[in-house]
Amino acid sequence: MKRFAVKKQLIKMSLFSIGLALSSTSLQANNALPDIGGNAFSTLTPDKEKQLGDVMMRQTKGQLPMVYDPLMDEYLNSMGNQMVAKAQDVKFPFRFYWVNDKNINAFATLGGNIVSHTGTLAVSDSESEFASVIAHEISHVTQRHIARSVEARSENGPLTLAGILGSILLATVNPEAGMAGIMASQGLAQQSAINFTRSNEQEADRIGIQLMADAGYNPYAVPEFFNKLAEKSRFANTQLAFLYTHPLSQSRVADSRLRAEQFPKRFVADSQDYTLVKARVMARYHYQTKDAQSYFLRKLAEPGGNTKANQYGLALTYFDDKQVEKADQIISKLRQQEPDNLFYIDAYTDILLAQGKAEQAMSMLEQHYLLKPNNQVITLNYANAALQGKAYRLAVHLLRNLLYYKNDIFLAYEMLADTYKAMEDYARYYEARADLYYQMAVYPKAIDDLNEALNHVGKNNTLENRRLEAKKKQWQTELNRLKRL
Known part of the structure; x- marks a missing residue:
């Protein structure tokens, strides 16, 4: 469905206009906010964490360039909840979201809300690599790292919901400053915040590797993804956003490799949905239309590159370039093979509407x-x-x-x-x-x-x-x- 939902007039709020616009649960749900009194964050029960997490996530939606794409939403929530089903200490339902950002990053907030940048999927070379990031964020939630850091901050001084949310939003724009805001309570040294973060990262790695292995993904993808990030960061002018918010030391890379080696090596194929979602991201969120077109033509010309995902991606670029007939030719052939495939149904609907065939x-x-x-x-x-x-x-x-x-x-x-x-x-x-x-x-x-x-x-x-x-x-x-x- 070619419909970009985030209209400009809806997102012209200042990043820090937080105190005037916070929300809670949806209209049909229980609207009662937690009666927390005094210092709101001194003790975060799971129920309180969930309600506050919903408040924070709704505010986040108003501040960041969220991706409202039903195909991508279905994929991410299906994949994420497949791993949540294998997790221990799950206190509440999880919800997964996309942010339209080419930078490699992902983050979790209170209450089981997890957000991935589109750039994280774009840079992944396998579904297991992408799953390793999501499993890591799930582990941050189940181990209550965020809740415990909020409680720790509240013990050292006044803390507001707007302040916590501001730090999280800042982390997506300026990760170094944002993580300082989230993790470092007032008056504590920056080194203490870094140490606390590293401890959480190691635990989330350990739990996440087990989680993705139990869900059928390849745990060896974790050290592979870490090595990829290290290489990218080495040749970048600035450190990757993911490495600011998830500090990556040599010991952490080595530890992930040792933990992965506890599992037998086996081939884990990417799901078709992963390949199609990645093609969709590359076509509509990672490249400009002409560049995306060149990308898919080049991929299709490579040995073994004539895949359904690359054909689908090329069809999207043709459609976005108003070459509707070319898009129709590709999608019609793909639909003949898989008439119930939601990706092809979605694209074919756009084609029919562009041709004036609404009926x-x-x-x-x-x-x-x-x-x-x-x-x-x-x-x-x-x-x-x-x-x-x-x-x-x-x-x-x-x-x-x-x-x-x-x-x-x-x-x-x-x-x-x-x-x-x-x-x-x-x-x-x-x-x-x-x-x-x-x-x-x-x-x-x-x-x-x-x-x-x-x-x-x-x-x-x-x-x-x-x-x-x-x-x-x-x-x-x-x-x-x-x-x-």
Whole structure:
């Protein structure tokens, strides 16, 4: 689905405008924030950590260039939770996210939220290498490294949610300064922070290697990835972001090699989804369109390079370069071999819509929707086709059902707003926009749009007025409470 969801007007917030825009759980979930009183972070129970983690992640969505791509989202969460299923001491559900950033990095926040840069996948040479990074971050969470560091900081002075989040966001822009902010409590020496980080890294390596091996990945990929990072850093003008936030010593590399050698060597093939996701990243997030086109043409010309993933990647670059017929030729051949492949269905939907064939796209997607009614790739493409084909009521039905099943899908809120606008239903349009801002924790804009929605609701529609007023009051209460943390 060729739809870049992060509209510029939604992300023009200053990096440090944190105190005015923090959020909690989604509307359909339990909205109660933890009643933590006093120093909010002195003791973080798993329940408190989860709730605060959700607050932090929602704010992070409003500050970083998140990737809202259903295919990539499905892959990362499937792969990540495959390893979470093998982990010990899992206290809460995990959620995995992408940031559009070519730098190699990944980080975990409180409450099982893990974020990977697209650049981390782009530089990986195998699925096991990429899995090693995700397993490492999972281990940081299950071992409560972040929670313990927050508790340690709170013992040395006042600490606010905005301060912690600011450090995490800063870590993605200026990793050296950000990790100092996260790990070093006020008044402690920088060396103490580094030592604490190294201890955590060693433990996360140990647990992560076991975790990825149990999940069926190759543990030898860990020292291989470390060596790759060391080589890249050696020839770079500045140290890699990943190495700032995950210090890499020679002893750590050697230790990872020794731990990997405790497992038998075996060949672990990359999944097809990994190869297709990597092709998607290279085509749409790592290279400019023309450069990506050259990249895939070169890969296809190499011995053994004529793979489905490289063909798919080339098709995406043709489509993005408005060479729709060339893209159609490639995707049609791939669909003949695998008609139910979600990557090819997604690309073919874009092609049909670009050719003005919305009815044909809806007909195709209806059949897939009947088989997979809760799949976000199918549903979002179907709703997009319905929107383009002016079947607005169908689009609303699909999107509302999807949000009932999974209420944090950013693209669904954005598309719902577009649909209501096309229908000239401005009360629901402004409410959908408010929900979109709420998903990114931009409370002032969310409340402003609810007021606009109220202006378009008839005075005689008592129930609708009461519902919107109640939502506005709830959000204002959440914001006031979060400002006190």
